Amino acid sequence: MSVIATILVGLIAALHLYIAWFEMFAWETRGPKIFASFPKDLFTPTKAMAANQGLYNAFLAYGLIWSMFINDPIWSVNVATCFLLFVLIAGLYGAATASRKILFVQAVPAVITLVVLHLI
Numbered sequence: 001m002s003v004i005a006t007i008l009v010g011l012i013a014a015l016h017l018y019i020a021w022f023e024m025f026a027w028e029t030r031g032p033k034i035f036a037s038f039p040k041d042l043f044t045p046t047k048a049m050a051a052n053q054g055l056y057n058a059f060l061a062y063g064l065i066w067s068m069f070i071n072d073p074i075w076s077v078n079v080a081t082c083f084l085l086f087v088l089i090a091g092l093y094g095a096a097t098a099s100r101k102i103l104f105v106q107a108v109p110a111v112i113t114l115v116v117l118h119l120i
Helices: 003-025 047-068 073-097 101-119
Strands: none
Touching: 003 047, 003 073, 003 101, 047 073, 073 101
């Protein structure tokens, strides 16, 4: 994996660790600032659901981090590709069902990183 691709994969992993953190541990404090259109009175009742979503975001981050520590260059790219595709699909689904903003926060960076990963 090139240095540029590794940096981009690391940035996407860091983003998903942040998402996991606020969904799992700061849903009621940070969540209302991030999801301003979501009714404030629903943050407490949806805390467990958000924590579950956070766990999935953590899995995406850990998979991307794992790809950066694989010594075999072919398998490193393969694992990174797999988890970036997961991020892309999650971003497309989130953009279609929750907020178009997710397209630009999650899906577009995944596409850019996939392109860099396979062209550089």
